[in-house]
Amino acid sequence: MGRQDYKYARFDPSLSPRSKDRFSVAYEIPASLKYDEKVAFGLTFRQLMLFTIFGVVSAVILLKVPIAMEYKAISILGFMGFAAASAFLDVDRKLYRLFEYYRGIRRIGYLDKRALKLFEVKTVEDDVIIMNDGRRLAILNCTPLNLSVKSEEEREAIVKSFREFLCSLSFPVQINIRTVDTLRDLRDYFDEFEKRIDKRKNKDAYVMYLEHRKFFEDYVRENSIKNRMFYLVVPYPPAEAEKALKELNIRAEVLRDKLAATGIPSKRLNTNQLISLLSSYFEEFVEVDNDYLFPVTILKGK
Numbered sequence: 001m002g003r004q005d006y007k008y009a010r011f012d013p014s015l016s017p018r019s020k021d022r023f024s025v026a027y028e029i030p031a032s033l034k035y036d037e038k039v040a041f042g043l044t045f046r047q048l049m050l051f052t053i054f055g056v057v058s059a060v061i062l063l064k065v066p067i068a069m070e071y072k073a074i075s076i077l078g079f080m081g082f083a084a085a086s087a088f089l090d091v092d093r094k095l096y097r098l099f100e101y102y103r104g105i106r107r108i109g110y111l112d113k114r115a116l117k118l119f120e121v122k123t124v125e126d127d128v129i130i131m132n133d134g135r136r137l138a139i140l141n142c143t144p145l146n147l148s149v150k151s152e153e154e155r156e157a158i159v160k161s162f163r164e165f166l167c168s169l170s171f172p173v174q175i176n177i178r179t180v181d182t183l184r185d186l187r188d189y190f191d192e193f194e195k196r197i198d199k200r201k202n203k204d205a206y207v208m209y210l211e212h213r214k215f216f217e218d219y220v221r222e223n224s225i226k227n228r229m230f231y232l233v234v235p236y237p238p239a240e241a242e243k244a245l246k247e248l249n250i251r252a253e254v255l256r257d258k259l260a261a262t263g264i265p266s267k268r269l270n271t272n273q274l275i276s277l278l279s280s281y282f283e284e285f286v287e288v289d290n291d292y293l294f295p296v297t298i299l300k301g302k
Contacts, residue, residue, distance in 0.1 A: 058075075107282075137234065140234065141268075174235070181227075
């Protein structure tokens, strides 16, 4: 199997709602597979080259290397076996990717310069993420609707409203969905609840609380229950700072109003919440509702 070609569809709000080109192709998504033509003996060019290279190496070992014949046989079988595994199972590519994985950075703090380079974030201020290229981003945290508990008429109305919301956009937006572990949030909830219980005066209630907590934590852990978080990223192109901030604030408020009309609650993330969200990509949890006095406090964990 050859390389995949990727294309990503981009929503273009500037076109007519009825236009078939409203969803135009601007990025690459998995669209087709490249077919590797067989060139000889039912083998592709890559397979043929692998067998040729390892065949030459085997011939050199057999004819030129001064070692015992049994060692030559073991070496030749090993080389040709690796050639076959690489040709038909892509073992060489998998080993290379494994090597790159262990050679690369697997864990890094969000304050590291390499992390900032990866994110391309210059700074976060005034409830806005400022990118290195001058773009500014506002982010809305959206509360999803549970369509499974809605009637068919309600579901159709919600879908229609959301379709109209997309068609009414006059600027591009990005929808970001994250799947996170709910166990930490559950523990934080129970920790706060435990503070309200007087352990000395009401021991029975405290015992019931511990059993209740253990049941929920075990259930969430055993069933790998996850939580999905939905964000709407609102960009504004490079421009004079004051103008960009004003226009971005207007865009964010317009989007909040339009989402509310579809029945989707949303709130805009402030500066500290944006820092928390960015740092969460390097941590094992997401705490977008926490306000931090200083970014370094996020590193301490809990």
